[in-house]
Amino acid sequence: MTTKTGGDDGRAGGRSLKVRVKTARKRSLSSTLWLARQLNDPYVARAKREGYRSRAAYKLLEMDERFHFLKPGMRIVDLGAAPGGWCQVAAEKIKATDGKGKIVAVDLLDMEPIPGVSFAVKDFNDEDAPDFIKEMLGGGADGVMSDMAANTTGHKATDHLKIVALAELAADFAGEVLAPGGFFVAKVFQGGAEGQLLARLKRDFAIVRHVKPQASRAGSPELYVLATGFRGAREAAKD
Known part of the structure; x- marks a missing residue:
């Protein structure tokens, strides 16, 4: 597990593709916005790659x-x-x-x-x-x-x-x-x-x-x- 905090912004191949999340019937707008933020957060992606349990x-x-x-x-x-x-x-x-x-x-x-x-x-x-x-x-x-x-x-x-x-x-x-x-x-x-x-x-x-x-x-x-x-x-x- 690396402890490097600089440089890597979580994007693959040097290009970021923003994920859009549609509002589901049973999902509130605030929940939809939170999910979109999570999916497009480079620190969330980095945490998954590097084995940390949270972006924190x-x-x-x-x-x-x-x-x-x-x-x-x-x-x-x-x-x-x-x-x-x-x-x-x-x-x-x-x-x-x-x-x-x-x-x-x-x-x-x-x-x-x-x-x-x-x-x-x-x-x-x-x-x-x-x-x-x-x-x-x-x-x-x-x-x-x-x-x-x-x-x-x-x-x-x-x-x-x-x-x-x-x-x-x-x-x-x-x-x-x-x-x-x-x-x-x-x-x-x-x-x-x-x-x-x-x-x-x-x-x-x-x-x-x-x-x-x-x-x-x-x-x-x-x-x-x-x-x-x-x-x-x-x-x-x-x-």
């Missing part, structure tokens, strides 16, 4: 190639992991299949096994979740990843608030399980509602960045917040 894998690949936060031997938690695209990338980067690191994937939905990844069907908001996950990891985490997205309503302001709320919950969890020096990466949307989240991350981490991967669809408000250099729960609590 290329977002994590690009972010890591820019900022190098995934390192061999790390202990990683992937929240909302299914179907497993981010787990696949992280397992390669930390050498989990060689026994040099460990990944715990957490989701309410079941997920097909991935070499080097331990999986827990669990709500990460459960009171016992941090201790449960740290026990699975064998200690504190070096990184917490979240590509979770709430079901959209079509109302931009509402959808933005929902995705930021998920990122805040993921940040709460990260504060419970991260070891000093660890990283946190989570999906957010462009807008002003994440100001409180960013202020908190800037307090608890040495560096906080907004990242827009090329693999994010054009026109999407999707962004990722990447926080590195966790100061540690005790130090963060003092500030």
